[in-house]
Amino acid sequence: MKDLARELGMSVATVARAFHEGAAIAAETRALVLSRAAALGYQPNALARGMITRHTRIVGVVVSDLHNPFYPDALARLSEALQQAGCNMMLVTGGGRPGHPKAGGEMAALRLLLSYQPECVIILATTLSSAGAEACAAAGTPLLYLNRFPAAATAASSIVCDNAGGAAALTRHLLDRGARRPAFIGGLEDSSTQAERRSGFLSVCAERGIAPREHPAGAFSYEAGQEAALALLQGPEAPDALLCASDILALGALETARHRLGLRVPEALLVAGFDDIPMAAWPSHALTTLRQPLDAMLRAALDWLEPVLAGLPPAPALIRLPGTLVARGSTAVTTMMLEEQECPTP
Amino acid sequence: MKDLARELGMSVATVARAFHEGAAIAAETRALVLSRAAALGYQPNALARGMITRHTRIVGVVVSDLHNPFYPDALARLSEALQQAGCNMMLVTGGGRPGHPKAGGEMAALRLLLSYQPECVIILATTLSSAGAEACAAAGTPLLYLNRFPAAATAASSIVCDNAGGAAALTRHLLDRGARRPAFIGGLEDSSTQAERRSGFLSVCAERGIAPREHPAGAFSYEAGQEAALALLQGPEAPDALLCASDILALGALETARHRLGLRVPEALLVAGFDDIPMAAWPSHALTTLRQPLDAMLRAALDWLEPVLAGLPPAPALIRLPGTLVARGSTAVTTMMLEEQECPTP
DNA sequence: TTGAAAGCGCTAACAC
DNA sequence: GTGTTAGCGCTTTCAA
Numbered sequence A, B: 001m002k003d004l005a006r007e008l009g010m011s012v013a014t015v016a017r018a019f020h021e022g023a024a025i026a027a028e029t030r031a032l033v034l035s036r037a038a039a040l041g042y043q044p045n046a047l048a049r050g051m052i053t054r055h056t057r058i059v060g061v062v063v064s065d066l067h068n069p070f071y072p073d074a075l076a077r078l079s080e081a082l083q084q085a086g087c088n089m090m091l092v093t094g095g096g097r098p099g100h101p102k103a104g105g106e107m108a109a110l111r112l113l114l115s116y117q118p119e120c121v122i123i124l125a126t127t128l129s130s131a132g133a134e135a136c137a138a139a140g141t142p143l144l145y146l147n148r149f150p151a152a153a154t155a156a157s158s159i160v161c162d163n164a165g166g167a168a169a170l171t172r173h174l175l176d177r178g179a180r181r182p183a184f185i186g187g188l189e190d191s192s193t194q195a196e197r198r199s200g201f202l203s204v205c206a207e208r209g210i211a212p213r214e215h216p217a218g219a220f221s222y223e224a225g226q227e228a229a230l231a232l233l234q235g236p237e238a239p240d241a242l243l244c245a246s247d248i249l250a251l252g253a254l255e256t257a258r259h260r261l262g263l264r265v266p267e268a269l270l271v272a273g274f275d276d277i278p279m280a281a282w283p284s285h286a287l288t289t290l291r292q293p294l295d296a297m298l299r300a301a302l303d304w305l306e307p308v309l310a311g312l313p314p315a316p317a318l319i320r321l322p323g324t325l326v327a328r329g330s331t332a333v334t335t336m337m338l339e340e341q342e343c344p345t346p
Numbered sequence C: 001t002t003g004a005a006a007g008c009g010c011t012a013a014c015a016c
Numbered sequence D: 001g002t003g004t005t006a007g008c009g010c011t012t013t014c015a016a
Helices: A001-009 A012-018 A027-040 A046-053 A072-082 A100-112 A131-139 A164-178 A193-209 A222-232 A246-259 A292-307 A335-342 B001-008 B012-018 B027-040 B047-051 B070-084 B102-113 B130-139 B163-176 B192-208 B222-232 B247-259 B294-309 B333-344
Strands: A057-062 A088-093 A118-125 A143-146 A157-161 A182-185 A213-216 A241-244 A270-272 A289-291 A320-321 A322-327 B058-063 B087-095 B122-125 B142-148 B155-161 B184-185 B213-216 B241-244 B270-272 B289-290 B319-320 B324-326
Touching: A001 A012, A001 A027, A012 A027, A027 B027, A046 B047, A057 A100, A057 A292, A072 A088, A072 A118, A072 A292, A072 B070, A072 B102, A088 A100, A088 B070, A088 B102, A100 A118, A100 A131, A100 A322, A100 B070, A100 B087, A118 A292, A131 A143, A143 A292, A157 A164, A157 A292, A164 A182, A164 A193, A164 A241, A164 A270, A164 A289, A164 A322, A182 A193, A182 A222, A182 A246, A213 A222, A222 A241, A222 A246, A241 A246, A270 B289, A292 A320, A335 B001, A335 B294, B001 B012, B001 B027, B001 B070, B012 B027, B027 B130, B058 B070, B058 B102, B070 B087, B070 B122, B070 B294, B087 B102, B102 B122, B102 B130, B122 B294, B130 B142, B142 B213, B142 B294, B155 B163, B155 B192, B155 B294, B163 B184, B163 B289, B163 B324, B184 B192, B184 B247, B213 B222, B222 B241, B222 B247, B247 B270, B294 B319
Parallel strands: A057 A088, A057 A118, A118 A143, A143 A157, A157 A320, A182 A213, A182 A241, A241 A270, B058 B087, B058 B122, B122 B142, B142 B155, B155 B319, B184 B213, B184 B241, B241 B270
Antiparallel strands: A088 B087, A289 A322, B289 B324
């Protein structure tokens, strides 16, 4: 910038003003500066700018599990939205469950992230313990949870799908289609998503007087779904319907039920998931699921972001948006089940 | 930092030194500073540090298509590797093909990224036209292509899978299993990946004296695979084998062939992909594919990164690593095909 | 509308 | 080992 100023015979201050929307500068001066800058490929240094203005236009994003296809999808949309808002995304990925060897690395990465003075941190994950929230609080960085409800202690904001309501709708759907021995396959033990979905399942079972079964798969992964299916579906009194805490779990269970245990879905077993990842719609799977309202969630996130980028304190929000039940072949009513329904228990 | 220095009765320089590995500072002084800093949740400002040292430890990453499951996978590993190297990742996502409405946004985002003075930019994508490379060159930022071979003009480095060799191996695999009318389903028109995979296919066809067929799907997506299958597989002289330029394409084609066209795979149609995304291994799909050597590619990327982070000019590399053919059910030899093979053309 | 000058938070010479 | 000083590239008062 100093070079540019010298070359154009102006002060650095004038050159700097050319790069600012509302600055007091003659239109022609600005045009001159900008054209010369473009020719040189010059751009103001965002680090230096950030130091002075105390606005970096960096948004930190923490994603725990890119292997669950829900997250790449959400991340892509979030990234697009941030780019449109003129922000830059710093990404931290964190492997696995808290207490896991990798969890430490995640915290270190978050701390490193915070040292770049991001405008805020968005946690797009079911994990990351409260330690992360504390670190953000200590740094004075606003925190938004997407798809996770914060622990009671934190002052963070949160935007989630109505997990309990969605799971309840799915459970009713399963029961209405003739399920008599439904089971819930849980995901990551200490995630709010899992807890809420489970409670939706349990409450509908209670309401209908059905004994709930469940299996803690321990993770939101295809492999966990496989293991859960193997553990649950063998033996005489096996479940006749599975509500899985996420689609990727459901697909692992579904594939295992069909191809390893030889169970027909939906004839002998109903399966439902949660999220509506792209693979759920593939005809081989045709997985009934609850579609998360991603668009609405991101819109809410951007609304939350607006004051934060303007330097104002964020409006602490706890937003819960309803999803949509998407019924597909994995819970289709077959003739066999209709007959069962007509003459329930002997 | 000033506050900390005052509180501890030291100069800012001493406090600063506590945060640097090799700095000349007494062990006890350092311990004192670090413990007080930890208590306050203080961390040095990375922006200020970056300005002086001219090392930001920011690595820019451009990903074009998070909807293709290959990329989240690669991104997750890259991110982990970068975090381990003490770097922070700035992510730019870019929608679609060049010339597309979104392509402009991608360039704007890249320019914004460059203004944060990243140590380098890694392009994890088949797209992003040479304009991106020029912008990096103008900014003096080293550029590494992962999974894309650069245009002749650029000075950028590149790490790719041996696409031509892999596609050739797959083509031989298909022909050895009895394919007589193989077709290639291409992806994004102007990507090097697509061009190299296509050339591998064509050269083996030529070598074996087989007339190649092909269909330009126009994108590396499930939907493009669906459309390609519909366009190719109807009519009397339809292909009996598909080599798809990527797994996600192949899965779109495979699902459509089976569920919409009623074709049996592998009995009536062989299908192979490229990449080895997780879904390829799911039993419903059991897709034969060529596994990209992601681990080796990332290792090579880190080797390339090392001098760059040290401030040295990067060793311009054009690294091509061999993949592994993974044979699965979608190209299994069936009795029917064996018979065909035993008495080829009447 | 422009220029001069101060300073954001930190590091790196250089003295001591 | 530690303090002093200058300055990274920019924005932003304040005067002109």
